[in-house]
Amino acid sequence: MTTAIEFRDVTKCYGNVRAVDGVRLQIEAGEFFAMLGPSGSGKTTCLRLIAGFEAPDSGQILLDDNAVTALPPYERDVNTVFQDYALFPHMTVLENVAYGLRVRKVSRAEQQRRALEMLALVKLDAMAPRRPHQLSGGQRQRVSLARALINQPRVLLLDEPLGALDLKLREEMQIELKNLQRRLGITFVFVTHDQGEALSMADRIAVFDRGRIEQLDTPRGLYTRPNTAFVAKFVGGANVIEGALAQRLAGGASHDAPAFAVRAENILLGDVRNSAATDVMRCEGTIVDVQYHGAASRYQVRLSSGELLTAAAPDSIHQAHWRVDSAVSLSWSRDAVMPLQAAAASNST
Amino acid sequence: MSATAAAAHPAWLRRASTFLYCRPTFYVLLLLIPPLLWLGTVYIGSLFALLANSFYAIDEFTARIVYEPTLATFRQVITQPAHLDIIQRTLLMAVAVTIACAGIALPIAIYMARYASSRMKALFYVGITLPMWMSYLVKVYAWRLILAKQGILSWLLESIGFDRVLDAVLQLPGVGGPSLASSYLGMFVVFVYMWLPYMILPLAAALERVPESLLQASADLGARPRQTFWHVTLPLAVPGLAAGSIFTFSLTLGDYIIPSVVGAPGYFIGMMVYQQQGTAGNLPLAAAFSVVPIVLIMIYLSLAKRAGAFDAL
Amino acid sequence: MRFERRPSTDGNGQPVRSSNAAARPSLFIRVAAFAGLAFMHLPVLVIVLYAFTTDDRTYAFPPPGLTLHWFDVAFARSDIWAAMRLSLRVAALATLCSIILGSLTALAMSRSRFRAKESITFLLILPLALPGIVTGIALLTAIKFASIDPGFWTIVAGHTTFCIVIVYNNVVARLRRLPPSWIEASMDLGADGWQTFRYIVLPQMATALLAGGMLAFALSFDEIIVTLFTAGHERTLPIWFFNELFRPRDRPVTNVVAVVVMVVTFIPILLAYSLTRSADERN
Numbered sequence: 044m045t046t047a048i049e050f051r052d053v054t055k056c057y058g059n060v061r062a063v064d065g066v067r068l069q070i071e072a073g074e075f076f077a078m079l080g081p082s083g084s085g086k087t088t089c090l091r092l093i094a095g096f097e098a099p100d101s102g103q104i105l106l107d108d109n110a111v112t113a114l115p116p117y118e119r120d121v122n123t124v125f126q127d128y129a130l131f132p133h134m135t136v137l138e139n140v141a142y143g144l145r146v147r148k149v150s151r152a153e154q155q156r157r158a159l160e161m162l163a164l165v166k167l168d169a170m171a172p173r174r175p176h177q178l179s180g181g182q183r184q185r186v187s188l189a190r191a192l193i194n195q196p197r198v199l200l201l202d203e204p205l206g207a208l209d210l211k212l213r214e215e216m217q218i219e220l221k222n223l224q225r226r227l228g229i230t231f232v233f234v235t236h237d238q239g240e241a242l243s244m245a246d247r248i249a250v251f252d253r254g255r256i257e258q259l260d261t262p263r264g265l266y267t268r269p270n271t272a273f274v275a276k277f278v279g280g281a282n283v284i285e286g287a288l289a290q291r292l293a294g295g296a297s298h299d300a301p302a303f304a305v306r307a308e309n310i311l312l313g314d315v316r317n318s319a320a321t322d323v324m325r326c327e328g329t330i331v332d333v334q335y336h337g338a339a340s341r342y343q344v345r346l347s348s349g350e351l352l353t354a355a356a357p358d359s360i361h362q363a364h365w366r367v368d369s370a371v372s373l374s375w376s377r378d379a380v381m382p383l384q385a386a387a388a389s390n391s392t
Numbered sequence: 393m394s395a396t397a398a399a400a401h402p403a404w405l406r407r408a409s410t411f412l413y414c415r416p417t418f419y420v421l422l423l424l425i426p427p428l429l430w431l432g433t434v435y436i437g438s439l440f441a442l443l444a445n446s447f448y449a450i451d452e453f454t455a456r457i458v459y460e461p462t463l464a465t466f467r468q469v470i471t472q473p474a475h476l477d478i479i480q481r482t483l484l485m486a487v488a489v490t491i492a493c494a495g496i497a498l499p500i501a502i503y504m505a506r507y508a509s510s511r512m513k514a515l516f517y518v519g520i521t522l523p524m525w526m527s528y529l530v531k532v533y534a535w536r537l538i539l540a541k542q543g544i545l546s547w548l549l550e551s552i553g554f555d556r557v558l559d560a561v562l563q564l565p566g567v568g569g570p571s572l573a574s575s576y577l578g579m580f581v582v583f584v585y586m587w588l589p590y591m592i593l594p595l596a597a598a599l600e601r602v603p604e605s606l607l608q609a610s611a612d613l614g615a616r617p618r619q620t621f622w623h624v625t626l627p628l629a630v631p632g633l634a635a636g637s638i639f640t641f642s643l644t645l646g647d648y649i650i651p652s653v654v655g656a657p658g659y660f661i662g663m664m665v666y667q668q669q670g671t672a673g674n675l676p677l678a679a680a681f682s683v684v685p686i687v688l689i690m691i692y693l694s695l696a697k698r699a700g701a702f703d704a705l
Numbered sequence: 706m707r708f709e710r711r712p713s714t715d716g717n718g719q720p721v722r723s724s725n726a727a728a729r730p731s732l733f734i735r736v737a738a739f740a741g742l743a744f745m746h747l748p749v750l751v752i753v754l755y756a757f758t759t760d761d762r763t764y765a766f767p768p769p770g771l772t773l774h775w776f777d778v779a780f781a782r783s784d785i786w787a788a789m790r791l792s793l794r795v796a797a798l799a800t801l802c803s804i805i806l807g808s809l810t811a812l813a814m815s816r817s818r819f820r821a822k823e824s825i826t827f828l829l830i831l832p833l834a835l836p837g838i839v840t841g842i843a844l845l846t847a848i849k850f851a852s853i854d855p856g857f858w859t860i861v862a863g864h865t866t867f868c869i870v871i872v873y874n875n876v877v878a879r880l881r882r883l884p885p886s887w888i889e890a891s892m893d894l895g896a897d898g899w900q901t902f903r904y905i906v907l908p909q910m911a912t913a914l915l916a917g918g919m920l921a922f923a924l925s926f927d928e929i930i931v932t933l934f935t936a937g938h939e940r941t942l943p944i945w946f947f948n949e950l951f952r953p954r955d956r957p958v959t960n961v962v963a964v965v966v967m968v969v970t971f972i973p974i975l976l977a978y979s980l981t982r983s984a985d986e987r988n
Contacts, residue, residue, distance in 0.1 A: 048866075094889070094890075094893055095893075096889050096892075098414070113414060114410075115409070115413040115414065115892065115897070116412050116889065117892045117893070117894075117895045117897050118410065122895075123889070124892045125886045125890055126886075127884060127886055129886035129887050129890035131887060131891075131905060133908045133909065142891070142894050142896070143894035143895050146895050146896035146897075146900045146904070147895055148890075188691075190890075190894065194894065194895060374818045405897070405899055409899055410897070412898060413897075416817060417817075418864045420813045420817045420819065423809045423813035424809070424813045424825070425810050426806055426809055427806040427807070427810040427869060428825070430806055430865070430866075431828055431829070431866065431869070432828075434847075434862055434866055435832060435840075435842075435843075435864075435866050437847055437983060438844045438846065439839075439843045441808035441846040441850045442839070442842060442843040442846045442847075444846075445846045473803070474723045483978075496737075496741055497741075499733065499734045499737035499738055499741070500737065500738045500741040500742070502730075502734060503730055503735065503737075504738070505733050506730070507730040507735075516742060519745060519746070520742070520745060521974075521978070522971070522974060522975075523745040523746060523748075524888055525920065525923055525924075525970065525974045526749065526967060526970060526971065526974075527927045527963075527966045527967050527970045529927065529929050529943050529946055529966070530927075530963045530966050531748050533752070533946070533959070533963055534747075534963070535748060536764075536950070537751050537755055537764050538747070538748065538751055540764035541764070542765040542871060543765075544751065547767070585744070585748070588744075602744055624864060638834065642834060642835070642836055646835070646836015646837060646838040646839060646930075647837075647838070648838055648930070648932070649930060653950055661838075662836065662838045663836050666838065666933070669842060669845060675846060675849070678842055679842060679846060682838060682839050682843075685836050685838070685839060686835060686839055689834065689835065689836070692855075693781045693834070699969050
């Protein structure tokens with residue numbers, strides 16, 4: 044595989060804020076790559092640095108092993124799908140899609156033919172003569188996709204492209220985007236704050252926090268082996284256990300790490316009197332909140348030592364229905380324990 | 393990709409574009425050079441020339457300007473009772489006009505911002521903007537027709553039997569005159585008319601920015617409409633009032649057309665400036681006199697700024 | 706002042722009805738509002754009426770009779786035509802200059818942030834904030850100081866100075882509402898700075914530019930306060946009119962010219978309004 048995009052120690056500051064802080068990153072050609080993180084974590088700035096809308100304060104950005112750090116957006120072989128779609132209101136749908144060809148002085152007939160082709164690809168050729176404001180949100184999204192793809196870029200950048208769509212449309216578009224990427228073989232770089240979206244679509248995910256990449260891994264890798272407390276919490280909302288409680292539960296024997304994470308669905312709820320097997324970690328507490336989620340319920344448990352843990356249990360009839368204020372025991376297998384890096388874990392809380 | 397681009401689009405243009413794109417500060421500077429050169433030399437240069445002139449004086453005998461810096465002309469402006477009279481008269485008129493404009497504009501702006509349907513609002517908007525932009529001189533002239541001795545207003549007052557009242561008002565010292573068209577009252581009416589739109593528009597805009605929920609909250613908490621007006625609407629309208637008053641105050645202070653067309657005998661600052669540079673040929677005195685409204689407006693601007701006027705402009 | 710319609714809208718651009726059915730305006734507010742609106746238009750009606758009066762001596766109301774005679778008289782007067790031509794030439798040139806300078810300033814000020822920005826804004830509004838007489842006398846002292854012969858060019862220079870801000874206000878308001886992502890999208894798709902300006906920015910600001918130009922034209926055509934200082938021996942239409950006011954020999958002709966001036970300034974203003982409105986509705 045070749046490298047499509049490379050960041051070499053890229054830093055970008057806005058005033059005193061380091062939006063991107065010494066990021067090192069390689070994105071392979073043909074990859075569906077997601078940048079995931081809360082707002083203000085630097086993921087969108089990274090995307091804008093690739094597109095050329097911002098210039099880094101230090102470091103280098105390479106596209107296909109060529110330094111593009113000093114090139115304006117119109118000299119870069121990447122195209123962008125904007126969060127607000129950025130369709131030009133004074134042009135028709137067809138003119139919008141053909142714009143990339145028009146500014147390259149492609150003949151008018153050729154513009155028309157290829158724009159219609161692109162519109163057909165996103166199943167909107169019937170909408171060609173309309174204006175953007177006459178389209179629905181989902182249609183606008185696809186027009187903006189067709190417009191960005193008409194120049195056959197090496198890399199397509201997508202900035203929260205599904206954020207403005209409703210849930211059902213979002214799920215459809217996820218599948219459509221994934222298919223499109225597979226068919227065209229173009230590198231997709233996708234920015235999102237929605238961990239579900241990133242997990243279900245991406246080949247690899249970079250999790251951003253405070254301008255740095257916390258972890259770069261496959262979706263499964265991120266979910267099952269989070270490196271830091273931040274990643275454990277942000278991806279899938281795991282329980283992070285550290286400090287004295289971690290020491291006590293680990294028993295000092297099998298785990299050297301003073302911090303680890305456990306997913307809610309791996310925690311078993313039980314009666315306090317139930318004795319436990321030897322191969323599990325156990326603690327006790329009181330339920331302070333129950334959230335019903337249909338397939339499962341989530342229980343907030345306050346431990347006697349003060350920590351708050353979340354356990355998820357399937358909502359079957361055999362299951363005892365725990366109520367708020369019930370005293371419960373929590374237990375999980377040692378296999379479910381995900382050790383975290385100490386340094387990162389301690390500075391995130 | 394750049395190679396495929398642009399057979400017809402000259403490559404040097406593209407290079408120039410890239411050059412500017414990578415140097416945003418230089419690009420902005422390049423854009424700003426022509427307008428700043430213009431305003432800097434023509435306008436600021438002129439203001440400095442004016443200021444410089446106010447520090448000269450005129451030789452009483454030869455009527456020529458003596459190019460030696462002196463404060464004599466300024467001393468003349470602020471010590472001669474006749475001059476102080478003019479400044480006081482102008483200032484009083486500006487304050488009176490501003491207050492009257494605010495009083496008349498408030499109900500109109502409230503109606504526009506709160507009650508008018510969107511069509512009615514558009515009608516009001518056009519109905520106020522069009523007369524505002526209409527020829528200044530023609531409007532002044534129209535008022536001379538309206539206020540003339542046998543004009544519409546006297547005809548109207550006569551036909552409802554109020555001509556005695558008019559006569560009585562015109563007899564009042566300091567307000568009246570031989571006819572409405574040559575009285576301070578007439579001048580006041582014309583000033584109010586001319587600057588009223590400048591008060592209504594910022595005021596309506598300021599009121600429109602007040603969320604309706606604030607008024608509903610006030611009513612919900614038990615305030616009667618009058619209380620809501622005094623405790624909620626009016627305080628929130630202050631920035632708009634202040635913004636509008638900058639115009640009404642400043643425009644009245646510097647005007648010399650209205651006092652000379654719809655004129656009472658007393659002089660105003662603007663007339664004094666115009667007359668001194670023209671018939672009297674005393675440019676230093678005219679310059680020194682024109683510094684008076686500048687100073688007054690600077691003081692007023694700093695007061696208005698504190699009331700939030702610049703946010704409502 | 707600019708022609709910026711401020712329809713109140715919510716975030717999605719849907720008009721918000723600020724009228725509240727529960728709270729009807731009090732009678733006082735309604736009467737005051739409509740009386741105020743009528744008051745604004747009283748002079749327009751008077752000017753139109755008096756242009757047709759048969760009375761050539763007084764301002765008597767009601768007019769004793771109506772006639773079109775004075776239009777003939779006015780049209781035959783060469784001094785009026787000369788003043789009119791001069792005013793149109795001045796207004797056209799001042800508008801052109803202020804369109805160029807005003808839109809350059811707007812383009813520079815709409816996006817970037819820099820330290821001198823506030824001072825430049827202040828410099829721009831100064832010619833409007835200070836009374837016209839200050840601008841007038843300042844220009845006159847500069848003209849005398851530089852020993853320039855006042856005339857056509859000095860009038861244009863004076864008018865341009867305060868027309869720049871009119872164009873600037875209109876254009877900058879439009880440019881600020883232009884989402885930065887449109888320009889980025891254009892460049893992203895391969896358009897360089899010039900192409901982006903030509904295809905995206907210019908079409909978006911065209912109506913605002915035109916509207917600002919119209920207003921500048923109307924303002925310049927009608928200007929008297931500054932012009933009296935900078936005109937020298939030239940006579941623009943407002944100066945002709947102003948002199949006529951103190952020599953009431955041809956009072957009916959003055960009335961006719963008043964109507965003509967009103968119409969000439971009205972047309973660009975109406976155009977500016979409709980341009981602004983249609984652009985607002987499209988976006």
